[in-house]
Amino acid sequence: MTDHSTTLIDLTPFTADHCLKCNICTSACPVAPVTPLFPGPKTVGPQAQRLRLPGEPSPDHSIDYCSGCGICTQVCPHGVRVMEINTQAKAVMTQTHGMSPRNWFLSRNELWGRLGTPFAPLANFGVGNRWLRLIVEKTFKVSARGPLPGWAGYTFRGWWKREIKRRPRPQSAPDAQRVVYFHGCSTNTYEPHIGKLAVAVLEHIGLHVEIPPQTCCGLPAQSNGDFKAARRYARTNIESLVEYARRGIPIVGTSASCITAIKGDYQHVLGLDDEDALLVAANTYDFMEFLARLDHEGRLPRDFQPIEAELPYHAPCQLKAHGMGRPALDVLDLIPGLRCWEIDADCCGIAGTYGYKAEKREIAEAVGRPIAEQVSAAGARLVVCDTETCRWQITSLTGAKTVHPVELVALAYGLTVDRYTPPLRAGTAAHAAVGGL
Amino acid sequence: MAEKRKVNRCTIAATQGRGSDVIVIGAGLSGLLAAVYAVKAGARVRLIATGWGQQIVSPGWISVCDRADDDVIAEVRGYAALHPEHPYALAGLDALVCALDLLQDIAEEIGEPVAMRPRDGHNLRLPTMLGALQTPLLAPAGIAAGDLTEVEEPLLIVGFAGWRDFYPALVAGNLSAQGIAARPLTVSLPAERGSWDDWPADLARRFDDSAFRSAVLRQVQPQVKGAARVGFPAVLGMARHAEVRREFEAGLGCPVFEIPTLPPSPAGARLSNGIRRWLLRQRARVQIGHAVLRGNVENGRCTGVEVGALGHANPFYADTFILATGGLYNGGIQSDEAGRLWEPIFGFPVSGPPSEGRADWYQGRLLAEGGHAIHGQTGLRVNAQMQPLDGDGAPVLENVFAAGHLLAGFNPLTDGCAEGVALATAYKAVSAALAARA
Ligand SMILES: Cc1cc2nc3c(=O)[nH]c(=O)nc-3n(C[C@H](O)[C@H](O)[C@H](O)COP(=O)(O)OP(=O)(O)OC[C@H]3O[C@@H](n4cnc5c(N)ncnc54)[C@H](O)[C@@H]3O)c2cc1C
Ligand code: SF4
Ligand code: SF4
Numbered sequence: 036m037t038d039h040s041t042t043l044i045d046l047t048p049f050t051a052d053h054c055l056k057c058n059i060c061t062s063a064c065p066v067a068p069v070t071p072l073f074p075g076p077k078t079v080g081p082q083a084q085r086l087r088l089p090g091e092p093s094p095d096h097s098i099d100y101c102s103g104c105g106i107c108t109q110v111c112p113h114g115v116r117v118m119e120i121n122t123q124a125k126a127v128m129t130q131t132h133g134m135s136p137r138n139w140f141l142s143r144n145e146l147w148g149r150l151g152t153p154f155a156p157l158a159n160f161g162v163g164n165r166w167l168r169l170i171v172e173k174t175f176k177v178s179a180r181g182p183l184p185g186w187a188g189y190t191f192r193g194w195w196k197r198e199i200k201r202r203p204r205p206q207s208a209p210d211a212q213r214v215v216y217f218h219g220c221s222t223n224t225y226e227p228h229i230g231k232l233a234v235a236v237l238e239h240i241g242l243h244v245e246i247p248p249q250t251c252c253g254l255p256a257q258s259n260g261d262f263k264a265a266r267r268y269a270r271t272n273i274e275s276l277v278e279y280a281r282r283g284i285p286i287v288g289t290s291a292s293c294i295t296a297i298k299g300d301y302q303h304v305l306g307l308d309d310e311d312a313l314l315v316a317a318n319t320y321d322f323m324e325f326l327a328r329l330d331h332e333g334r335l336p337r338d339f340q341p342i343e344a345e346l347p348y349h350a351p352c353q354l355k356a357h358g359m360g361r362p363a364l365d366v367l368d369l370i371p372g373l374r375c376w377e378i379d380a381d382c383c384g385i386a387g388t389y390g391y392k393a394e395k396r397e398i399a400e401a402v403g404r405p406i407a408e409q410v411s412a413a414g415a416r417l418v419v420c421d422t423e424t425c426r427w428q429i430t431s432l433t434g435a436k437t438v439h440p441v442e443l444v445a446l447a448y449g450l451t452v453d454r455y456t457p458p459l460r461a462g463t464a465a466h467a468a469v470g471g472l
Numbered sequence: 473m474a475e476k477r478k479v480n481r482c483t484i485a486a487t488q489g490r491g492s493d494v495i496v497i498g499a500g501l502s503g504l505l506a507a508v509y510a511v512k513a514g515a516r517v518r519l520i521a522t523g524w525g526q527q528i529v530s531p532g533w534i535s536v537c538d539r540a541d542d543d544v545i546a547e548v549r550g551y552a553a554l555h556p557e558h559p560y561a562l563a564g565l566d567a568l569v570c571a572l573d574l575l576q577d578i579a580e581e582i583g584e585p586v587a588m589r590p591r592d593g594h595n596l597r598l599p600t601m602l603g604a605l606q607t608p609l610l611a612p613a614g615i616a617a618g619d620l621t622e623v624e625e626p627l628l629i630v631g632f633a634g635w636r637d638f639y640p641a642l643v644a645g646n647l648s649a650q651g652i653a654a655r656p657l658t659v660s661l662p663a664e665r666g667s668w669d670d671w672p673a674d675l676a677r678r679f680d681d682s683a684f685r686s687a688v689l690r691q692v693q694p695q696v697k698g699a700a701r702v703g704f705p706a707v708l709g710m711a712r713h714a715e716v717r718r719e720f721e722a723g724l725g726c727p728v729f730e731i732p733t734l735p736p737s738p739a740g741a742r743l744s745n746g747i748r749r750w751l752l753r754q755r756a757r758v759q760i761g762h763a764v765l766r767g768n769v770e771n772g773r774c775t776g777v778e779v780g781a782l783g784h785a786n787p788f789y790a791d792t793f794i795l796a797t798g799g800l801y802n803g804g805i806q807s808d809e810a811g812r813l814w815e816p817i818f819g820f821p822v823s824g825p826p827s828e829g830r831a832d833w834y835q836g837r838l839l840a841e842g843g844h845a846i847h848g849q850t851g852l853r854v855n856a857q858m859q860p861l862d863g864d865g866a867p868v869l870e871n872v873f874a875a876g877h878l879l880a881g882f883n884p885l886t887d888g889c890a891e892g893v894a895l896a897t898a899y900k901a902v903s904a905a906l907a908a909r910a
Pocket of ligand 2: 053054055056057058059060061076077080081110111112113114115117
């Protein structure tokens with residue numbers, strides 16, 4: 036069903052007609068300045084769009100160097116959805132030229148996460164082995180320097196199944212006290228502690244947590260131009276989540292980029308604008324956004340123990356796309372003693388799967404350089420960031436440890452989970468250095 | 473000019489939890505300065521904008537009263553006395569002077585200093601890339617160094633072979649035709665970049681690289697031949713601009729200045745980027761990318777604004793609000809084919825040219841004397857506190873204050889005062905907002 040209140044010019048390809056060619060997006064794009072291979076968003080976006088005809092091959096291949104970070108869309112004062120135009124054009128290129136095995140591999144994060152889990156020690160050895168990584172770089176063009184996570188050796192879903200058996204939760208909660216948790220692939224197989232902490236925080240707030248079946252959000256496939264696979268993933272999630280959305284039960288997720296996909300890309304990039312898709316989008320929240328909302332409603336407990344620390348925070352490009360501000364900072368500001376400040380950087384460079392590609396690794400590192408500079412200038416050893424690939428990238432760029440904001444919230448609430456060591460201690464001086472404010 | 477006034481710091485608990493002290497809507501010159509001022513005054517600030525305003529692509533110079541022949545502030549004072557509806561008259565001269573000081577302070581603090589003529593308070597006379605003269609009061613220091621008021625001649629104007637955005641012979645020729653001796657020089661840029669043209673900002677970033685700029689400098693050195701000053705397009709570095717200019721002055725043995733280029737202008741970006749970084753380090757929020765859809769109003773006060781976002785709108789709360797959303801070209805005022813004009817967030821009354829549809833908005837010629845009615849007569853009417861007014865001249869909302877291009881009473885395209893008005897009204901709006909909170 037198409038929403039008839041949407042006029043033609045609001046559809047992604049036609050937003051190109053709002054473009055005044057002011058070049059504000061060109062000024063802001065973090066990729067164009069660091070590589071001669073990419074002319075910038077205005078050129079490959081609204082400008083090239085005039086030459087793209089439906090059903091015809093895409094005329095400009097430099098668009099492959101667009102990382103999809105979406106900064107161009109955000110800075111455009113005239114509503115041109117530049118990144119979305121670029122992503123759609125990339126999909127046309129993939130349709131025309133086919134998909135490389137490497138891109139197919141990177142699009143199936145969900146599959147590798149599941150397949151690797153039983154063999155975690157072996158798989159982790161492979162990921163950590165420099166020689167193996169160089170061979171993979173040569174044969175598959177996956178950068179040996181791209182920060183790959185290790186498998187946890189168990190899945191978050193498996194843990195949850197055991198957990199509710201061990202400690203069954205009462206099923207009688209009214210819908211207003213229920214919440215759905217969307218964990219994403221990375222939490223499921225690489226960082227289950229994020230999911231466990233998220234559940235602990237939600238239950239501390241007094242909510243009944245539900246974790247329905249779900250799959251990859253589809254973003255990796257989408258950004259590699261495989262719209263068919265991305266739509267398949269999206270459909271599976273929408274079908275599983277829509278029942279909760281209908282009941283007004285919020286769906287919250289700890290991966291800001293998965294949540295961007297559900298809230299925005301399903302509609303604006305993949306073109307899924309039916310009632311179910313829009314309903315799910317409207318009821319989906321980033322985890323920290325959800326906590327900030329609860330706080331406005333006076334429903335967020337404020338029994339925080341102090342954390343004495345001054346920490347840099349990176350807002351991932353895909354989080355900036357939400358239009359929800361910086362809820363992580365708003366919530367962390369409630370913790371006594373904790374002073375977080377936002378690093379001035381559009382994107383860490385990884386942009387999903389972009390920074391794993393051998394030919395783009397150098398670009399990704401150059402894009403992330405401002406983060407490394409500011410973290411090092413502040414002498415910080417711990418950085419806060421809401422998205423997993425960005426955290427891995429920041430650690431690889433800076434040598435600093437990285438945490439999801441939920442880890443600090445849990446710490447301040449005095450919550451912890453098994454097989455997890457908190458990054459700091461609450462109530463004591465932090466090991467992050469204090470830069471002048 | 474009046475003596476420098478320092479902003480007083482007051483202390484407010486540094487948490488953004490349930491709402492900010494000030495939400496600034498708009499990230500043009502007005503919005504950025506308003507945010508800086510409010511942060512310096514100790515307020516918790518959230519800046520929200522659909523996208524970047526035009527400041528980031530502008531040459532970065534500040535027109536206060538372009539036509540003034542002598543003391544600019546004195547000229548503005550005289551003008552304001554005769555035009556009580558002009559934003560300068562409403563905001564007051566103190567606001568203008570304080571705002572200019574504040575801009576100079578913050579620019580200095582972030583390492584992108586702006587400069588005016590020393591002592592006399594007259595306008596600068598700066599060359600454009602066509603070799604015409606513009607007369608702003610303030611400009612980024614590197615551009616202000618091109619002031620041609622007391623010209624030592626000859627000038628050497630340097631451009632780059634094959635670069636489409638700047639023609640030294642055009643600049644030098646037109647300056648010479650106006651009696652300012654100038655000579656063009658074209659040098660080549662090291663190693664071609666890609667298969668497309670460089671934007672000015674691309675070039676500026678290449679100048680951050682010392683090997684690149686040394687190769688340029690080496691070609692210019694033997695050609696200085698007694699030039700009193702050397703002008704380059706404003707691409708002398710992005711992050712390292714000050715360093716690049718120092719190095720060039722030392723290497724060429726004479727002052728070096730910049731001439732603004734086509735957008736995106738590195739000069740505007742240097743200032744905007746620096747201010748953004750400063751705001752973030754002060755723990756202000758900077759949210760670029762999504763439009764404010766509407767204000768929520770209760771009992772004559774705005775309680776919060778809703779931002780159009782992915783999935784669902786998002787509310788943001790504050791005690792006071794600064795509306796700096798720009799004029800007709802920036803989304804602050806909307807129009808349609810029928811000639812209706814409206815302010816989309818709060819629905820404030822918009823005054824416009826008396827007309828039946830859009831036909832009466834324009835004069836016959838594009839560059840008509842006095843400009844077009846739509847640009848000179850459109851905007852929000854405000855009082856001296858910068859509060860938008862209703863038809864009876866009463867403030868519509870207690871805690872919403874407007875600034876910049878959005879205001880009625882002046883023509884931002886033809887009056888030669890657009891930046892001065894943006895700064896003065898932003899300053900006054902924040903002063904009034906902070907007073908209203910206290
Ligand atoms: C900022 C700027 C300054 C310029 N300055 C100059 C100048 O000084 N001198 C000069 O000579 N030139 C200048 N140009 C270039 C000049 O404007 C263009 O060359 C000219 O407008 C091209 O006209 P056109 O009709 O071919 O294309 P356009 O004006 O681009 O029009 C193409 C139209 O087709 C529509 N369209 C495209 N695809 C579809 C589709 N699938 N279905 C339906 N509609 C579609 C587009 O939306 C658009 O409305 C400038 C351009 C810009 C952007
Ligand atoms: S896409 Fe937007 S920001 Fe980029 S040139 Fe066009 S109008 Fe300007
Ligand atoms: S999505 Fe990012 S990399 Fe791509 S054009 Fe836009 S700003 Fe540049």
